[in-house]
Amino acid sequence: MHTPAQLSIGELVAFVLMQNKLFDPLNKLADMQTVVSEASASIERIYEVFDTAPSIKNKKKALKPISLNGHIELKNLTFTYHENDDENPAIINNISLQILPKQKVAFVGPSGSGKSTLIHLLTRFYDVNQGQINIDGVNIKDYHLRKLRKRISIVPQEPMLFSSSIYENIAFAKIDATPSEVFMAAKQAYADEFINKLPNGYETTIGEKGCRLSGGQKQRIAIARAFLRNPSILILDEATSSLDNESEFLVQKALNELMKNKTTITIAHRLSTIENSDVIFYFDDGELIEKGSHQELLQQKGYYYNLVNTHKKMNIFNA
Numbered sequence: 001m002h003t004p005a006q007l008s009i010g011e012l013v014a015f016v017l018m019q020n021k022l023f024d025p026l027n028k029l030a031d032m033q034t035v036v037s038e039a040s041a042s043i044e045r046i047y048e049v050f051d052t053a054p055s056i057k058n059k060k061k062a063l064k065p066i067s068l069n070g071h072i073e074l075k076n077l078t079f080t081y082h083e084n085d086d087e088n089p090a091i092i093n094n095i096s097l098q099i100l101p102k103q104k105v106a107f108v109g110p111s112g113s114g115k116s117t118l119i120h121l122l123t124r125f126y127d128v129n130q131g132q133i134n135i136d137g138v139n140i141k142d143y144h145l146r147k148l149r150k151r152i153s154i155v156p157q158e159p160m161l162f163s164s165s166i167y168e169n170i171a172f173a174k175i176d177a178t179p180s181e182v183f184m185a186a187k188q189a190y191a192d193e194f195i196n197k198l199p200n201g202y203e204t205t206i207g208e209k210g211c212r213l214s215g216g217q218k219q220r221i222a223i224a225r226a227f228l229r230n231p232s233i234l235i236l237d238e239a240t241s242s243l244d245n246e247s248e249f250l251v252q253k254a255l256n257e258l259m260k261n262k263t264t265i266t267i268a269h270r271l272s273t274i275e276n277s278d279v280i281f282y283f284d285d286g287e288l289i290e291k292g293s294h295q296e297l298l299q300q301k302g303y304y305y306n307l308v309n310t311h312k313k314m315n316i317f318n319a
């Protein structure tokens with residue numbers, strides 16, 4: 001008679017265990033499939049971005065300026081971020097102005113009036129829709145983009161720092177900078193002293209995983225970068241939040257040095273900065289409304305006059 005196959009308890013346990021060994025990798029393989037299909041969708045998207053031709057390009061025989069005098073002319077500029085969109089009025093509306101070499105000027109006006117947009121146009125992050133920007137008498141579209149941007153430095157309100165050493169954070173402003181140039185720039189920015197007090201000096205890692213810097217210290221790193229680049233045109237986006245007194249004093253001292261011999265545009269919030277400018281340009285709603293020195297504009301008793309009085313009353317200028 002045929003006897004049914006016998007399975008011992010031990011064999012059964014072994015079978016179940018072996019079965020798991022087979023199913024686990026199979027499950028993992030199925031999970032992998034999902035990851036792979038997600039990744040390939042992302043890769044497609046990345047390649048789409050890579051394949052997008054930049055709309056702002058160099059001309060064939062683009063000029064490569066080694067230095068510039070910093071004579072800036074905006075001629076009848078009109079600009080909107082979304083072209084062919086009738087619902088959005090122009091952000092910059094027929095603005096013409098001139099900044100002479102080495103002049104210190106202030107851009108003033110309410111939030112959204114177009115101050116930052118003008119800087120984006122000057123540095124060619126966007127091209128104007130109508131009108132023209134000349135630097136030293138040459139349309140900026142005729143300059144080699146990277147060479148032009150090398151001649152312009154921006155010290156932003158909130159400097160961006162990388163999670164790497166202080167040294168690298170300064171040196172990145174100039175690819176071929178020598179150590180002595182980096183140390184010199186830090187000294188000129190009054191940053192050398194605080195850097196030397198950090199645990200590893202210039203090698204101290206900053207950012208998320210490292211040492212955190214105060215607002216004034218970050219600004220001095222940004223100023224050191226600008227010293228290292230030694231641009232012809234300097235753009236300062238003044239911080240709205242006030243720094244502690246000592247930081248404020250050092251930042252101001254460093255900036256005064258940095259501004260020497262350079263055309264400087266400050267997007268200014270402090271009355272002290274504005275008052276000391278050669279020319280103040282007051283913008284509202286994408287238009288240039290007033291221009292002149294502090295005294296001239298006060299005498300006009302217009303927008304600027306009102307702005308100064310309102311802010312003095314509210315005491316929000318750190319004069």
Ligand SMILES: Nc1ncnc2c1ncn2[C@@H]1O[C@H](COP(=O)(O)OP(=O)(O)OP(=O)(O)O)[C@@H](O)[C@H]1O
Nearest residue numbers: 081082091109110111112113114115116117118283
């Ligand atoms: N990338 C963008 N895309 C679309 N619209 C933008 C963009 N950047 C700014 N705008 C719009 O352009 C207008 C001018 O903005 P801009 O940033 O130039 O003003 P601002 O004078 O610098 O203001 P703030 O003093 O607040 O910095 C605003 O209406 C703003 O919403």
Ligand SMILES: [Mg+2]
Nearest residue numbers: 115116117267
């Ligand atoms: Mg702005």
